[in-house]
Amino acid sequence: xxxxxxxxxxxxxxxxxxxxxxxxxxxxxxxxxxxxxxxxxxxxxxxxxxxxxxxxxxxxxxxxxxxxxxxxxxxxxxxxxxxxxxxxxxxxxxxxxxxxxxxxxxxxxxxxxxxxxxxxxxxxxxxxxxxxxxxxxxxxxxxxxxxxxxxxxxxxxxxx
Amino acid sequence: xxxxxxxxxxxxxxxxxxxxxxxxxxxxxxxxxxxxxxxxxxxxxxxxxxxxxxxxxxxxxxxxxxxxxxxxxxxxxxxxxxxxxxxxxxxxxxxxxxxxxxxxxxxxxxxxxxxxxxxxxxxxxxxxxxxxxxxxxxxxxxxxxxxxxxxxxxxxxxxxxxxxxxxxxxxxxxxxxxxxxxxxxxxxxxxxxxxxxxxxxxxxxxxxxxxxxxxxxxxxxxxxxxxxxxxxxxxxxxxxxxxxxxxxxxxxxxxxxxxxxxxxxxxxxxxxxxxxxxxxxxxxxxxxxxxxxxxxxxxxxxxxxxxxxxxxxxxxxxxxxxxxxxxxxxxxxxxxxxxxxxxxxxxxxxxxxxxxxxxxxxxxxxxxxxxxxxxxxxxxxxxxxxxxxxxxxxxxxxxxxxxxxxxxxxxxxxxxxxxxxxxxxxxxxxxxxxxxxxxxxxxxxxxxxxxxxxxxxxxxxxxxxxxxxxxxxxxxxxxxxxxxxxxxxxxxxxxxxxxxxxxxxxxxxxxxxxxxxxxxxxxxxxxxxxxxxxxxxxxxxxxxxxxxxxxxxxxxxxxxxxxxxxxxxxxxxxxxxxxxxxxxxxxxxxxxxxxxxxxxxxxxxxxxxxxxxxxxxxxxxxxxxxxxxxxxxxxxxxxxxxxxxxxxxxxxxxxxxxxxxxxxxxxxxxxxxxxxxxxxxxxxxx
Numbered sequence: 039x040x041x042x043x044x045x046x047x048x049x050x051x052x053x054x055x056x057x058x059x060x061x062x063x064x065x066x067x068x069x070x071x072x073x074x075x076x077x078x079x080x081x082x083x084x085x086x087x088x089x090x091x092x093x094x095x096x097x098x099x100x101x102x103x104x105x106x107x108x109x110x111x112x113x114x115x116x117x118x119x120x121x122x123x124x125x126x127x128x129x130x131x132x133x134x135x136x137x138x139x140x141x142x143x144x145x146x147x148x149x150x151x152x153x154x155x156x157x158x159x160x161x162x163x164x165x166x167x168x169x170x171x172x173x174x175x176x177x178x179x180x181x182x183x184x185x186x187x188x189x190x191x192x193x194x195x196x197x198x
Numbered sequence: 199x200x201x202x203x204x205x206x207x208x209x210x211x212x213x214x215x216x217x218x219x220x221x222x223x224x225x226x227x228x229x230x231x232x233x234x235x236x237x238x239x240x241x242x243x244x245x246x247x248x249x250x251x252x253x254x255x256x257x258x259x260x261x262x263x264x265x266x267x268x269x270x271x272x273x274x275x276x277x278x279x280x281x282x283x284x285x286x287x288x289x290x291x292x293x294x295x296x297x298x299x300x301x302x303x304x305x306x307x308x309x310x311x312x313x314x315x316x317x318x319x320x321x322x323x324x325x326x327x328x329x330x331x332x333x334x335x336x337x338x339x340x341x342x343x344x345x346x347x348x349x350x351x352x353x354x355x356x357x358x359x360x361x362x363x364x365x366x367x368x369x370x371x372x373x374x375x376x377x378x379x380x381x382x383x384x385x386x387x388x389x390x391x392x393x394x395x396x397x398x399x400x401x402x403x404x405x406x407x408x409x410x411x412x413x414x415x416x417x418x419x420x421x422x423x424x425x426x427x428x429x430x431x432x433x434x435x436x437x438x439x440x441x442x443x444x445x446x447x448x449x450x451x452x453x454x455x456x457x458x459x460x461x462x463x464x465x466x467x468x469x470x471x472x473x474x475x476x477x478x479x480x481x482x483x484x485x486x487x488x489x490x491x492x493x494x495x496x497x498x499x500x501x502x503x504x505x506x507x508x509x510x511x512x513x514x515x516x517x518x519x520x521x522x523x524x525x526x527x528x529x530x531x532x533x534x535x536x537x538x539x540x541x542x543x544x545x546x547x548x549x550x551x552x553x554x555x556x557x558x559x560x561x562x563x564x565x566x567x568x569x570x571x572x573x574x575x576x577x578x579x580x581x582x583x584x585x586x587x588x589x590x591x592x593x594x595x596x597x598x599x600x601x602x603x604x605x606x607x608x609x610x611x612x613x614x615x616x617x618x619x620x621x622x623x624x625x626x627x628x629x630x631x632x633x634x635x636x637x638x639x640x641x642x643x644x645x646x647x648x649x650x651x652x653x654x655x656x657x658x659x660x661x662x663x664x665x666x667x668x669x670x671x672x673x674x675x676x677x678x679x680x681x682x683x684x685x686x687x688x689x690x691x692x693x694x695x696x697x698x699x700x701x702x703x704x705x706x707x708x709x710x711x712x713x714x715x716x717x718x719x720x721x722x723x724x725x726x727x728x729x730x731x732x733x734x735x736x737x738x739x740x741x742x743x744x745x746x747x748x749x750x751x752x753x754x755x756x757x758x759x760x761x762x763x764x765x766x767x768x769x770x771x772x773x774x775x776x777x778x779x780x781x782x783x784x785x786x787x788x789x790x791x792x793x794x795x796x797x798x799x800x801x802x803x804x805x806x807x808x809x810x811x812x813x814x815x816x817x818x819x820x821x822x823x824x825x826x827x828x829x830x831x832x833x834x835x836x837x838x839x840x841x842x843x844x845x846x847x848x849x850x851x852x853x854x855x856x857x858x859x860x861x862x863x864x865x866x867x868x869x870x871x872x873x874x875x876x877x878x879x880x881x882x883x884x
Contacts (some may be wrong), residue, residue, distance in 0.1 A: 128420060131412070135419035149288050156283045156369035161444035178702040181772065 265411045269424070271404025273364060274431030276378055276394055278440045279473075279654050284370055284378050285395065285485075287388070289362040291347040292340040297328040299357035306357065313350045314339045341365045364388060366395075368485040374443050376500035377436070377477050377599065377652060380485040392498060394434060394652065396600050401656055404431035435655040437473035442466055445769040446476035449762045453748055454480045457758045459729075460750030463501035463631045464762065465650075466770055467743045469639035469734055472648035472671075474597070475742065475770060477502050477632075503597060506605045506628035507728045507749065510713030511695075513624030514570045515732075516637060518562050518686065520577045520585035522679040527576060529559040529686050530867070533569045540568045543615040547571070559686045563694030565710060567623050574622025582621060583610045588674040589637040590647055591629050597650045605629045624713060631730075635745040638732040641683045641707075642740035645675035685866065688737050698760035699733055701768050703778035707740075708733020708763060710756035715749075726750045731759035735767050736779040742770050833868035834861040834880050842880055852877040859884035 157163070168174075247255060276285040293314065300306045307322035316339060328336040341363055342350075350358060366381045366388055379393015389403070390396035407428030412421040446464045454462040466476035479501040489495070499505065521527040538552030549568045553560075561569030574582055586592065592607030606628040608617070613626075620626040636650055648671040675683070687707035690696040695710040711730040714723040729751035734740040744767045746759040832849060834842045842861055846853040854877050863881040 131420035132418065135411075135422065138419075138422065146289055149286065152283060153286060153288060153367055153369050156286075159282075160370045160373065161441055162371065162373070165444075165448075175769075175772070178768075178772075178778070 263412055263414075265413055265417075266425075267409040267411050267422075269407040269409050269426075269428040270362070270364065271406045271428040271430050273366065273381075273388060273404060274398075274402040274433045276402070277433060277435045278374075278438045278443075279435065279475075280439065281435065282370075282440050284374060284436070284438070284440070285366060285368050287364045287366050290341050290344070290365040291360045292363045293338045293342055293347075293350060294359050294361060295325070295336050295338055295357050296334050296359065297325055297336055297357075298332070298334055300325065300329065303329060306355070309353065309355070310338055310350075310358075313353075314342060314346055370440060371486065372482050372484050373440060373447065374438050374477070375482050375485045376479045376498065376502075377438060377474075378485065380498075382489075392601070393500065393599065394436060397598050398432075398434050398653075398656070401432040402434060405429040432656050434653065436652045437468075437475065437654045438477070438652065439475045439770075439773065441773050442766070442770045443476040443478065445773075446478040446766050447480070447482065449765040450478045450480050450746070451482075453746075453758055453762045457729075457748060457751050457753060459748040459758075461501055461505070462746070462748045463505065464747070464766065465502050465631050465635040465743075465745045466766060467635045467639060467650060467745075469642035469648070469740050469743045472636070472639065472650045473654065474632075474650055474652045476766070477652070500599060500601070501747075501749075502631040503595075503599055503602045504630070505749075506603045506630050507747065508713040508716075509624040509627065509629045509634060509730060510711035510728060510755070511565045511567075511570075511624055512634060512709045512711030512730050512732050512755070513627065513629075514562060514565065514573075514622065515641065515683070515687065515709050516586055516589050516591075517570055517574050517577060517582060517622040518558060519589070519641070519675060519679070519683055520582050521558065521573045522682055523585070523675060524578075524581045525576050527558055527573065529557060529682055530869075531558050532556070533558055533561050533566075533572050535561075535566055535568045535572070538568065540571060542571060542619050545616060547619070559689050560694075562686050562709065563689040563692075565690075565695050570622045571619040574618050577622075579613060579618050580610060582618065583607070583613070585674075586621065586627065588647070589640060591627060591633055591637070595632055595636050595650045597632060598653045602632075603630050605633055624711060631745050631747045634730070634732045634747075635743050638708075638734060638743045638745060640674055641680055641687060642734040642743055643671075643680075644677045645673050645680035646671035647674045684737060684740075685870070687733070691733065695754070695756040696731060696733065696760050698756060699731060699763045699767075701735055701764060701771070701780075703780055704735045704768070704771055704776070705737035705780045706733055706735040706763075706767060707737050708760070710754065710760060712751075712754040712756075726752060727754065729753060729755040729758045731755050731763045733760075733763050733767065735771060736776060738779040741774060741776045742767055744770070831864070831866045831868055831870050831878055834864045834878070835868065837861050839882060846878070854879050855882055856880070857882040 270289065273287040275283050275287075277283055293310070295306070295310075297303075303322065303325045307318055307325055310316065311318035311321050321338065324336065338358075339346075347360065351360070368375070368378065368380075375393075377393055379395035379397075380391055381388040381395050382391040383389075387403075390399045395402065405428065407424060407426040410423045410425050411419050412423075414420055446466055450462045450464045453459070462478075462480040464476065464478040465474065467474050477500070479497075479499065481497040483497040527533075532555045534555050535549065535553035537554050538549040540547045540549075547568065549566055551564070551566070553564070553566055553569070556564060556566055556569050558569075558573065560566070561573060577585075586607050591605055594602045594604045596602075608626065613621075617626055632650055636647065640647055649669045684707055687709055688705060690709050691699050691706050696708045699706055699708050699710075709732055711728070711732070713728040713730075715726045715728060716722075717724045728747060728749055730745065730747040732743070732745040734743040744763045746762040746766070748755075748758050748762075751758045832845050832851070834845065834853075837845070838860060839855065839858075842853060842855075856879070859882045861880045862883040865879045
């Protein structure tokens with residue numbers, strides 16, 4: 039029957055099982071009780087008083103630690119730097135596409151507004167509105183043409 | 199505080215055979231081999247993915263990540279000369295469904311028919327048929343309104359899809375409908391079918407492009423590359439002025455309705471450039487409304503270019519022009535009118551009014567038929583035929599509109615003996631309103647035949663519109679004779695049959711015309727007329743030519759068509775800011791004038807059915823008679839500058855001098871009628 043100890047032994051110590059199954063090679067030991075599996079594994083507990091132990095100061099450790107941290111940070115920064123343009127272009131791509139769609143939509147809206155403006159300013163509608171407001175075409179004698187030979191020019195300048 | 203010693207650790211301290219690797223090394227080796235094997239497997243897979251099956255996977259990736267999107271090329275706009283849109287395209291929604299996704303066809307038919315105002319049963323039948331036939335796509339309604347689209351979208355039906363399609367709008371409605379034309383659907387695309395839409399189809403129609411769109415897993419666009427650049431349709435700027443066009447259509451419609459005519463057409467043209475400022479036909483139609491089954495399509499016909507008619511007396515202008523050019527007849531030359539009777543190759547012809555003799559100016563002003571026949575006889579058949587052709591009749595003008603009629607001018611060989619008399623009065627020929635405008639422009643612009651055009655500019659957008667090069671006009675009359683003809687035509691308006699064409703503040707010239715309409719059923723001329731008026735203004739520097747034709751009128755051209763000219767030309771000159779060239783007077787409505795200009799149609803040979811349109815018979819027209827007075831130019835010749843000034847001052851006439859010494863020549867000639875505000879030019883020589 040495979041015990042837990044047997045399984046550990048099979049994994050970590052190849053051949054341990056054979057030792058267990060194999061009878062002792064020495065004929066004198068024939069009558070010895072066969073070894074218990076993992077018989078050679080010695081487990082013992084010993085109390086150690088380490089209250090007076092002082093850790094030896096390692097001068098190199100902090101540097102190594104800092105180097106490690108710096109290395110990790112550097113690697114992370116490099117990774118970010120490498121990935122950043124891609125990520126930025128991805129986000130920019132989304133933005134550009136959104137703006138393109140928005141532009142298209144705005145162009146359509148503008149065309150729609152132009153259409154509406156054209157409808158609203160059609161001569162037929164303007165004439166209807168003029169009738170409602172009692173507007174009339176000016177009589178011919180009400181129109182004054184400035185003779186070009188005199189160089190007259192009508193300007194609507196703001197008051198100084 | 200505690201130490202654990204295992205056999206594994208013990209093994210590390212150096213137990214085992216001297217010739218073999220210690221177990222940890224062995225195990226490490228095994229692990230490395232496993233890793234290598236794993237790496238090899240990955241490498242092999244990579245080779246397979248990246249090299250062996252690269253093409254296949256690349257295709258799959260492209261299909262998943264890239265989409266080919268069509269870029270619409272909008273159809274070009276049609277604008278008037280002031281860049282006011284007359285036709286424009288907008289993308290609108292079309293509704294389609296995937297019948298296989300519809301769970302309950304009846305419910306779907308109910309919803310769609312109520313939102314889109316469709317026949318529920320018909321839609322249900324279509325949906326059922328599509329579902330049974332395993333179709334994955336079905337158009338429900340194309341080009342729906344914005345409101346319908348918004349309402350249907352709000353329902354968020356999973357089986358409904360919306361697709362953008364271009365739709366043509368005509369924001370001004372009926373305005374210039376026959377000129378602008380319409381579009382129809384051909385092979386799923388909008389194509390012009392009549393008018394400018396058809397003539398400039400290649401320019402207006404853009405070429406759609408395509409776009410490679412890279413998408414993410416949610417089909418959102420990440421990057422786009424244009425693979426085929428779209429070519430937008432060119433905008434077409436036509437010469438039409440929407441304000442003049444509106445007035446033209448309004449006045450034409452009013453005249454047609456008021457005088458119970460069948461149809462009417464009008465052309466307003468710049469005589470110097472040939473640019474058409476307005477081109478109207480009545481009846482008309484709304485191009486926004488699609489053609490219905492069984493609908494009468496005649497209102498869609500551009501009568502001004504497509505419907506030829508016998509012109510009648512307006513054609514006398516051509517006869518007189520030929521006489522001025524090729525004979526020694528002058529405006530003051532007396533033409534015998536035989537007291538209203540003439541024997542033309544055995545046929546007795548009566549004039550509408552008996553005149554014993556008239557000056558050639560009066561022949562035109564009073565529209566004497568016998569006078570015109572006499573002038574025609576003096577001109578001769580071949581010369582008259584030549585001038586008819588030189589003035590552009592018998593061939594298309596070349597305007598940029600489809601379905602233009604060339605009219606009909608018979609070959610000289612086909613003329614009968616009496617044809618010279620008929621053609622001199624405007625019978626035995628058929629012309630279009632546009633051809634009359636082109637001919638009238640010759641007198642107005644000093645003798646040039648200009649090609650009428652409706653195209654002002656074209657280009658891709660409004661910033662880069664290109665001016666269209668004009669064809670060089672052809673001289674068909676000397677400038678002197680053109681000026682003389684202009685004065686003679688002015689007399690028609692001042693004292694002749696065209697008094698109703700007088701303008702406030704402008705000198706106008708023109709010619710009336712009335713031609714009896716031939717009934718092809720009874721083979722007789724009816725008492726309905728092609729009443730027409732062609733004229734121009736201001737006489738001193740003509741800026742506009744207006745030709746009005748009313749088909750089926752019961753009155754003469756001077757009574758029904760001349761007032762339309764007055765309204766349209768007056769409004770056009772005001773819109774174009776043309777300074778007045780005459781003193782303002784209350785032109786009013788002239789009454790009691792003799793406006794009869796009717797040539798005896800019985801003289802003419804029967805028109806061919808192919809060249810004319812049959813018109814129904816109606817009652818005979820009444821007649822009106824009136825004769826107003828006018829101021830004649832004094833004779834300044836031989837007088838000194840001071841004497842000329844005294845005479846002019848006493849008579850209230852403006853005089854312009856050139857040279858020095860004694861008056862030798864003057865224009866207008868002595869005795870000629872002066873229009874109000876007209877200036878007399880006096881040339882002095884020592």
